[in-house]
Amino acid sequence: MRATARRxxxxxxxxxxxxxxxxxxxARSAGGAQVRITDTIKPSGDAIIHVGxxxxxxxxxxxxxxxxxxxxxxxxVRANHSATHLLHLALKQVLGEHVAQKGSLVAPDRLRFDYAxxxxxxxxxxxxxxxxxxxxxxxxxxTTTEVLPVxxxxxxGAVAMFGEKYGEKVRVxxxxxxxxxxxxxxxxxxSGDIGFFxxxxxxxxxxxxxxxxxxxxxxxxxYVRRLEGELGRAGAQLKVAPLEVASRVEKLTGDARLLxxxxxxxxxxxxxxGARDLFSEVAEVGGIKMLVTSTEVDDARALRETGxxxxxxxxxxxxxxxxxxxxxxxxxxxxxxxxxxxxxxxKLLQSIAAVVGGKGGGxxxxxxxGGKDPNKVPEALARARELVREWSEGVKPG
Numbered sequence: 554m555r556a557t558a559r560r561x562x563x564x565x566x567x568x569x570x571x572x573x574x575x576x577x578x579x580a581r582s583a584g585g586a587q588v589r590i591t592d593t594i595k596p597s598g599d600a601i602i603h604v605g606x607x608x609x610x611x612x613x614x615x616x617x618x619x620x621x622x623x624x625x626x627x628x629x630v631r632a633n634h635s636a637t638h639l640l641h642l643a644l645k646q647v648l649g650e651h652v653a654q655k656g657s658l659v660a661p662d663r664l665r666f667d668y669a670x671x672x673x674x675x676x677x678x679x680x681x682x683x684x685x686x687x688x689x690x691x692x693x694x695x696t697t698t699e700v701l702p703v704x705x706x707x708x709x710g711a712v713a714m715f716g717e718k719y720g721e722k723v724r725v726x727x728x729x730x731x732x733x734x735x736x737x738x739x740x741x742x743x744s745g746d747i748g749f750f751x752x753x754x755x756x757x758x759x760x761x762x763x764x765x766x767x768x769x770x771x772x773x774x775x776y777v778r779r780l781e782g783e784l785g786r787a788g789a790q791l792k793v794a795p796l797e798v799a800s801r802v803e804k805l806t807g808d809a810r811l812l813x814x815x816x817x818x819x820x821x822x823x824x825x826x827g828a829r830d831l832f833s834e835v836a837e838v839g840g841i842k843m844l845v846t847s848t849e850v851d852d853a854r855a856l857r858e859t860g861x862x863x864x865x866x867x868x869x870x871x872x873x874x875x876x877x878x879x880x881x882x883x884x885x886x887x888x889x890x891x892x893x894x895x896x897x898x899x900k901l902l903q904s905i906a907a908v909v910g911g912k913g914g915g916x917x918x919x920x921x922x923g924g925k926d927p928n929k930v931p932e933a934l935a936r937a938r939e940l941v942r943e944w945s946e947g948v949k950p951g
Contacts, residue, residue, distance in 0.1 A: 565622050566603060568595030572657035573634055573738040578622040586610035590620075627739060628746075629661040632769045635696065635728050635741045636686060636750050637664050640765065641712070642732045643685035644668055647678050654712075655762050659738070662772055666765045667758065674755045674763070686750040689729035693745030697727045711735055749773040831859070831874075832866055838938075839945035841892070842870030845937045847930050851878035853921060860885045860919075871896050873905070873937040875930045882909045882924045884933075893917045897950040901940055908933035 569575035575593030580586075580603065587609040594602050603620075637657055644652045648670055656667035674682075701709075703723050711725045712734045719735060726736045729744045741747055748770035758764045768776050784795040793801045835844045844863060850856050856876040863872050869889050876883035884906055886898040894917065902920035906913040909929045913922010924933075944950055 561603075561618060561620070564593075564601055564603070564620055566590065566593040566601065566620060567622075567627075567739055568593045568601040570595045571736065571738055572637075573630060573659040574661070576622045576627060576630075578620065580605065580621070581619045582610065582612060582616040584610060584613065584616060586612045586616065588612070588618075626661045629770060629772070630659060631739045631741050632747045633661070633664040633772075634659040634736075634738050635744065636690075636747050636767065636769045637666055638726065638728045638732045638734050638736070638740075639686045639689050639744070639747075639750070640664075640666055640682065640767065641668070641734070642729075643682045644670075644765075646685060647681050648674070663753070663766060663768050666767070668763055668765070669761055670763045671761055673757065679752050679755060683750060683752055689732075690744050690747045690750060692729060693743050694729050695743055696740050698740075699725050699727075701725055706735060709733060751776055832863060835867060835870070838942050841896075841941065841945045842867055843872075843938070843941050844870065845873040845934050845941065847875040847877050847934065849877065850874075851876040851881070851883055853883045853923070856883050856885050857921065860887050863887075864889060871898075871901075871941050873901065873934065873941075875909075875934060877927050877930055880925070880927070882911065882927050882930055882933075884909070884911070884913055884922045884924065886915075886920045886937075888918050890918060894950075896941070896944050900950045901937060904940060905933040905937045908936055 566576040566578065567573065569592070575595075576590070577592065578590045580588040580590055586607060588603075588605045588607050590603050590605040592604040594604065596602060637659060641652070641654060651669065653669045654666065655669055656665075658665040700722050701711075703719055703721060706723050706725045707713075709725070710733055711723075713719065723735045724737050725733060726738075726740055727733050728740060750769050751767060751773040753766045753768060753776065755763060755765050781795070784798055787798050788795040791798060791801045791805075831844065831846055831848060834846050835842055837843065844867065848856070848859065850859050853876070856874055859876075860872055860874055863874075864887050867889065869891050871889075871892065872885070872887040874885045876885070884902055886902040886905075888896045888898045888901075897917045899915040899917060899920040902913045902915060902922050906922040906924055909924025910926040911922055911924025914920055915922075940950075
């Protein structure tokens with residue numbers, strides 16, 4: 554059951570505020586009640602509400618409670634929160650003083666930092682920011698906190714957080730050597746407690762606002778290990794060491810481009826060779842040269858090249874080609890300029906495409922299309938010859 558509201562005079566739990574998530578943990582009463590605290594919120598003022606479930610016993614008014622924060626989770630949150638401060642400083646150093654926080658989330662598994670900047674960060678800038686943060690982590694300097702009048706805090710150069718309202722006095726946190734910010738959250742005792750900082754992503758979320766997501770400590774180690782695992786699997790597939798994956802992929806990409814060029818060249822040669830062979834099939838109907846035939850050039854682009862070669866050679870005439878593949882047909886119709894409008898390539902192709910279970914159309918001089926039934930190609934070509942014969946006898950294309 555959900556815990557009913559009970560008032561405590563004090564608590565070690567941090568209530569969600571300033572982007573930092575609330576603590577979780579446990580509460581125990583002297584009478585044996587056990588409560589699992591799943592969240593801690595701070596709705597207004599100094600009020601802190603513990604949200605949880607009673608797992609055993611019953612709470613009663615007047616019970617004395619022992620409150621225990623989940624220490625491991627708190628430590629991960631601390632590391633991410635302190636890293637956010639160092640990240641803010643590094644961004645100002647790398648991108649400029651115009652950088653200002655526009656929002657944040659500090660959770661045990663990650664940190665998110667929104668900031669004012671007009672352009673995406675480059676890979677070099679991201680690496681520099683990571684280097685600056687991790688350099689401060691390795692220095693392992695003590696974290697210090699002071700409660701100061703607002704004016705004095707600002708005079709010292711402390712940075713106020715986005716959207717926060719402050720009273721006459723503020724808590725100022727110094728992490729490492731230079732990061733000084735107004736902050737009421739939890740932080741590491743020394744910068745080295747952050748362990749390791751790694752950016753996961755940098756993206757735009759609104760005009761002039763960018764977002765960085767990052768991890769620290771165990772979260773950063775887990776991320777690096779996942780990368781290592783993926784790189785290792787890629788290396789195994791490519792049969793190279795993990796650090797040789799990029800060069801291997803680059804070589805394979807180059808090989809693929811070379812093969813594409815070779816395939817294109819072979820198709821062009823096939824088209825040229827096909828044109829020479831196919832030209833012997835030119836027939837004459839009513840004084841009009843006609844070439845209506847099928848070919849194994851089943852690539853649409855290569856078929857077009859074949860048609861272009863034939864048209865250049867035929868001089869004046871009508872060409873209909875069916876490029877036959879295992880499970881499809883590419884169709885091409887061409888009419889030389891001197892025979893328009895007696896013949897219309899688009900209408901011719903539209904008619905024969907229907908025979909092979911497809912569709913097509915185009916201009917009076919050239920049209921392309923296709924179908925799904927290679928078995929109907931002879932019937933389609935017979936239909937093409939019939940139409941060319943009719944049009945050569947004076948019937949207008951319908």
